[in-house]
Every structure is written in structure tokens, then in C-alpha cells.
Amino acid sequence: MRKYKKSFRTKKKKSIFNIFKNKFFGLGLLFFIILSGLFYFFIFSSVFQIKNIAVLGAEKTSAEEIRIIISDNAKNIFLADLQEIDRMLLEKYPQIANIDIKRDLPDVLLVQIEERKPVVVFSKNEEYFFIDKEAVIFEKISEIPSEMLIIKSEQDIVQKEQLNQILKINSVLKSDLKIPIEEILIKSEKRIDVKTMEGWSIYFNPEKDLDWQLEEFGILLKEKISLENRENLEYVDLRFKKIYIYPENR
Numbered sequence: 001m002r003k004y005k006k007s008f009r010t011k012k013k014k015s016i017f018n019i020f021k022n023k024f025f026g027l028g029l030l031f032f033i034i035l036s037g038l039f040y041f042f043i044f045s046s047v048f049q050i051k052n053i054a055v056l057g058a059e060k061t062s063a064e065e066i067r068i069i070i071s072d073n074a075k076n077i078f079l080a081d082l083q084e085i086d087r088m089l090l091e092k093y094p095q096i097a098n099i100d101i102k103r104d105l106p107d108v109l110l111v112q113i114e115e116r117k118p119v120v121v122f123s124k125n126e127e128y129f130f131i132d133k134e135a136v137i138f139e140k141i142s143e144i145p146s147e148m149l150i151i152k153s154e155q156d157i158v159q160k161e162q163l164n165q166i167l168k169i170n171s172v173l174k175s176d177l178k179i180p181i182e183e184i185l186i187k188s189e190k191r192i193d194v195k196t197m198e199g200w201s202i203y204f205n206p207e208k209d210l211d212w213q214l215e216e217f218g219i220l221l222k223e224k225i226s227l228e229n230r231e232n233l234e235y236v237d238l239r240f241k242k243i244y245i246y247p248e249n250r
Contacts, residue, residue: 048077048106057113060139061093066111077103094138119167120149122158123183135160153186162186165206169194172214173202177221191239198230205239213238220245 053070055063066089073088074080082101089099098114116138118130130139131151135158144150149170151158158166166184173179173194180197187193194202204213217238224245225233237244 050074050077050080050109051107053109053111054104055111055113057115059115060095061113061115063113066093066113070109070111074109077105077107077109080109094136097132097134097136118145118148120151120163121145123150123152124154124156131158131163133163135163149181150183151186152183155186158186162192162206165204165210166192168210169204169214172218177218179221198233200230200233201235203235203237203239208239216243 050071053067055066058066069088069092070080070085073085080103082103085101086099090096095116096113097116100112100114102110102112104110116130116132116134116136118139119133120131121141121144122129122131122137128141128144128150129137130141131137137157149166151163151166166186169192170181170184173181182195182197185193185195190205190207192204192206194204196202202217204210217236220236220243225236232247234246235244237246
């Protein structure tokens, strides 16, 4: 009797690594497809393309010009570089003090404009400009509004500290002491001249105690400088410890 050996077929075992590898590949491919779809939806679809730019608060600035500049530099609401747009607009329009741009999904940009408000008129070489409270020269003007203070200077700019001192002088003289002012001249860092409507001047030293100078001037008006004496008065110098009046009352 013949004996036969059983034949055994060896089956190749699948590698666990290969199984996981195939699953991760499938999941990765699925994730990539989903991510690509979302990227296309948010970036290239028309849903998030900017369709409206609402400009609020623009009075002297052209709202239409602002819309054109923004639309030329921003198409997609997510890709719009709002900081760069801010910089461009502030550089182009010095009369704008602040810009706040917000996204209103899906396709609107809200642009809030804060324009500078003039507090005084700056005069140099017979040209006139508005200055705001931050001492920014922002607009050339041909006509000076009535009742607006005029500052003259040989400098190209007015320092903010100087402006604050001048506004304080103007407030005390005009409101408290009832002295009408024609113009104020910045002679130097150590001298500010106030020319009154009556034709005489007051000299201040902005580097010294301004409150003391204004207080002493108020006392002078009450005790030594009457309305009659002002007719011949040329100046009152408050820059030193001793106050000089010219000509002195006799």
C-alpha cells in the first residue's frame, strides 16, 4: 500500500502594517478631498467674494473713492488684508484720523471712518491749514472760518505739547478774562506771543509754569491794566519772575 504525504499550502499572512497603511491612506485621501473642497468653497467660490463695501462716517472724504481703492485690493472677504488697506487709506487721506474695517459674512465689508476735526488754523508763508487735536496738519484751506484761532510759526509743524498750551492760553484769555485774540505766534520753544484784537500783545514762556503766568496776568488786568490803559498798551511780558508792562502805567 502506498503512503501519500499530505501537501500543505502556505498562505501568506497579511501584514498588520499594510492593513493600517491602507486605512490611513484612505482616510488621508478623504481628508485631502474634503479640505480641497472647503478651500475651493471659501476662496474661489462666489459666495465669499466681496459684493458690498459700506463706508460710514465719510463727510469730506469721498466714500466712492474709498470703495474703489478697497475693491481694487480686496476680492475675497477672507483674503482681504485689512491692516494693509488701513495703511493705504491713512496714507492717501491725511484728513482721516482712524479707520475700522470689519468683515460681515459672507460678502460685505463695513468701513467706519473717523475724520479729523479742526481745532485751530495753522499759517505759514501766507498759506493756511487745519490742525486737529493731535497737532496733525491735515487740510489746506483758502478761507479761514470765523472765530477759529490762528497759529503762526516759522516751523513746519506744531508740537502737540505746544498746541495744548496754546489751547489752554486761548481758553483762559477768551473765556475767563474776556480778551479777544487775533492770532498766536510761536516764536521759539521758549516764547509764545499772543496778539490781541485790541492791538497789544502778551508774551508767554511755555517752558515755565503756564498756570502761574495766566494767574498773574489775570491779577494785572484787575489791579493795573484798566480798559483805558489798554489803548496805549504795547505788550505784557510774563516770561520772567518780574512782569514787564510796556509802556508802564503812570
